[in-house]
Amino acid sequence: MADRFDLAVIGAGPGGYVAAIRAAQLGMKVVCVDRRSALGGTCLNVGCIPSKALLDSSELYAFAGSRIGEYGVKIDGITLDLKTMLGRKDHVVKGLTDGIAYLFKKNGITSLQGTAKLVGPGNLSVKKAQGSSEVVEAQSILLATGSEAADLPALPFDGSSIVSSTEALSFERVPTHLIVVGGGYIGLELGSVWARLGAKVTVVEFLPRILPFADAELATILHKSLAKQGLKFHLETKVTGGSQQGGQVIVNAQAKGEGVLFQGDKVLVAIGRRPVTSGLGLDEAGVAVDKKTGRVVVDANYQTSVPGIYAIGDLISGPMLAHKAQEEGSAVAEQLAGMKTQVNYAAIPSVVYTWPELASVGATEEQVRELGRAYRVGKFPFLANGRARCLGETEGLVKILADAKSDRLLGVHILGPRASELIAEAVLAMEFSASAEDLARTCHAHPTLSEAIHEAALAGDQRAIHL
Ligand code: FAD
Helix, strand or coil, X not given: CCCEEEEEEECCCHHHHHHHHHHHHCCCCEEEEECCCCXXXXXXXXXXXXXXXXXHHHHHHHHHHHCHHHHCCCCCCCXXXXXXXXXXXXXXXXXXXHHHHHHXXXXXXXXXXXXXXXXXXXXXXXXXXXXXXXXXXXXXXXXXXXXXXXXXXXXXXXXXXXXXXXXXXXXXXXXXXXXXXXXCHHHHHHHHXXXXXXXXXXXXXXXXXXXXXXXXXXXXXXXXXXXXXXXXXXXXXXXXXXXXXXXXXXXXXXXXXXXXXXXXXXXXXXXXXXXXXXXXXXXXHCCCECCCCCCECCCCCCECCCCCEEECHHHCCCCXXXXXXXXXXXXXXXXXXXXXXXXXXXXXXXXXXXXXXXXXXXXXXXXXXXXXXXXXXXXXXXXXXXXXXXXXXXXXXEEEEEECCCCEEEEEEEEECCHHHHXXXXXXXXXXXXXXXXXXXXXXXXXXXXXXXXXXXXXXXXCCCCC
16 A cells, blocks of 8 residues: 655646645655656756856856956957856756755655656556556645646747757757747747857747836847847747758748748747646546636635645746745645745746846836826936946846835836846845835945945935936
8 A cells, every 4th residue: 555645746846846845844744756857847957947057158158258358358269168068057957956856855755756647536646657657645736747838830849950948958059040939038048048159049029029028118128238249139020830941940920911031050939838737637637727828727725626636836827937836835835734824926026037137026117007006216227336337237227116105116127237136135125015215225235236226216216326
């Protein structure tokens, strides 16, 4: 007879592994099943981590090859060692995925490799790679199966020339011409990587702008900056088909009623991600799925339409982000332990790791306007920030939106150097329902990039000092 667990988690991504660890910390007997051999899900294996490792490497290469001379450092004969760069990325991934295996062991979590399926109340069948199956019994089941790249029926993936982000993290050669379909963050980040390493990169986007969920003003500045770095953009252009000939992909598209052709040796289709539900046995178990989005429907406690079955992360509604999945993982474990934990969805940051980086929390200016809310804007450019000048990274600005009456923060948007780190202050401020005045009254170390946040808060009240 199989062991009976308090919690069985399907999926060891940031949602599932955090839920498993938190539940074990709270005294539950936990099993976590993943079909991958390495733990950490999309994020650690083929998402956040490998993409950032390549962004960091390619940034150094581009910097050393272009601007380092301005800093009084002369280097001759820069060459790209792509094999080492990819090897370093794989090493970073392995270190972190092994780290999760260590944490599972330390917390007494049973880790099973195999494909899990719901089979009757409180039961899962786990099919192993060798073909054998085992049944796992648990009081509660948590679905954390995440998401996968959405394909474009007009231009289906072939795994070598027309690829998803997964393959674009491991090209063995720098493409001559990479066509990126989709101007979202994944397309822009991976497009930046290969452009920095020498590829011609063309981004084809259906909408009239890149990054449709970002603050339009900052997205426009980032668009211009990426164009200056050599990325070519074709907006309002709809991909309609494609064909392959002699190692080249011909992409057919329509722009303003006219047919357009793009030709490249690699095409990255990055038009979004969809939840992984197939083969999970959701229908048979009676777990409701939103017909439009394909995402599993949950209540405020992450319980699905079936008592005892929960779901989190990319599989349910909300932004498909690792830290959102992690917060939900902790919350569901704590709720199962009787705690009243809730996730504050109004204070979830999002980051685009291009150069400059774009980081945001809360509402964009367009969203605030749509709500018909009276608001104040404070802006401060990195050009006027001492530390940004020392770093030689003066592109971008901080933009703070606050309620005109109460001064409460509504949204903070940062385009600039290390925006990914700077946004944490704004997230904390929003978590504590702070006002712009709270940021303005907070002493910031000098000289730091964070002073731009301080000054933007002052600027909202027409009292910026360095502007
Ligand atoms: P996942 O991480 O997708 O994990 C789900 C796991 O479930 C997988 O390991 C899968 O093998 C397993 N699984 C699925 N079905 C079964 C089954 N039936 N049986 C057993 N196992 C199963 N997010 C950020 O916040 N920051 C970033 O910088 C960022 N960069 C990204 C870059 C790229 C290129 C990509 C693709 C994604 C990026 N993301 C980023 C998104 C992030 O990876 C996801 O939001 C996050 O991984 C979702 O976590 P999850 O736990 O819901 O699911």
